[in-house]
Amino acid sequence: MISFYNTLGKVSMTGNYFAELVAAAAQSGYGVAGMASRTPADSLKSLVQRENPDKGVRVLEEDGQLVIDLHIKVTYGLNIAAAVKSISHKVKYIVEEATGLVVKRINVMVDDLMA
Numbered sequence: 489m490i491s492f493y494n495t496l497g498k499v500s501m502t503g504n505y506f507a508e509l510v511a512a513a514a515q516s517g518y519g520v521a522g523m524a525s526r527t528p529a530d531s532l533k534s535l536v537q538r539e540n541p542d543k544g545v546r547v548l549e550e551d552g553q554l555v556i557d558l559h560i561k562v563t564y565g566l567n568i569a570a571a572v573k574s575i576s577h578k579v580k581y582i583v584e585e586a587t588g589l590v591v592k593r594i595n596v597m598v599d600d601l602m603a
Contacts, residue, residue, distance in 0.1 A: 490549055492589060501587065507545045513582040514545070514558050519571035521602035524559040553592035554583065561600040572596045 491500040511523055523544030544559040556579065562571050580591045 490547070490554070490589070492552070494588065503547065506547045506583075506587075509586055510545045510547065510556055510558070510579055510583060511543065513579045514560060514575055517571070517575035517578050519563045519566040520575060521561040521563050521600075524561050524597075524599035550592055553590045555592050556583070556594045558594065558596045559599050560596060561602050562598050564601045564603050568598055572598065 490503075490506060491498055493499070514520055515523065525543060546557040548555045548557075558575070558579070560575070562568060575596055576594045579594055583589065583591055
């Protein structure tokens with residue numbers, strides 16, 4: 489759960505909300521074929537659960553700012569550097585606009601290429 493204060497008081501958001509927000513933003517990015525599992529445990533979890541909102545997403549808080557790790561699959565033949573840059577900017581913009589929080593950095597790991 490991530491909490492912050494604004495002029496109206498304390499605002500708390502669940503990890504699932506952030507995971508869904510970040511995953512939706514990343515998947516709508518240029519060249520993203522899907523989210524990849526971060527760990528073998530996530531792979532098993534996605535087999536058991538129909539929906540796995542935090543698949544490929546990890547959000548941490550450092551000094552009041554967000555650090556986002558993304559594990560993605562990209563389309564084969566795509567300029568990976570351009571895709572990663574596009575995804576990073578898009579996710580940062582969407583998260584900052586939706587939450588009002590500052591994104592310190594986004595780490596994008598390309599785990600697979602899809603045909």
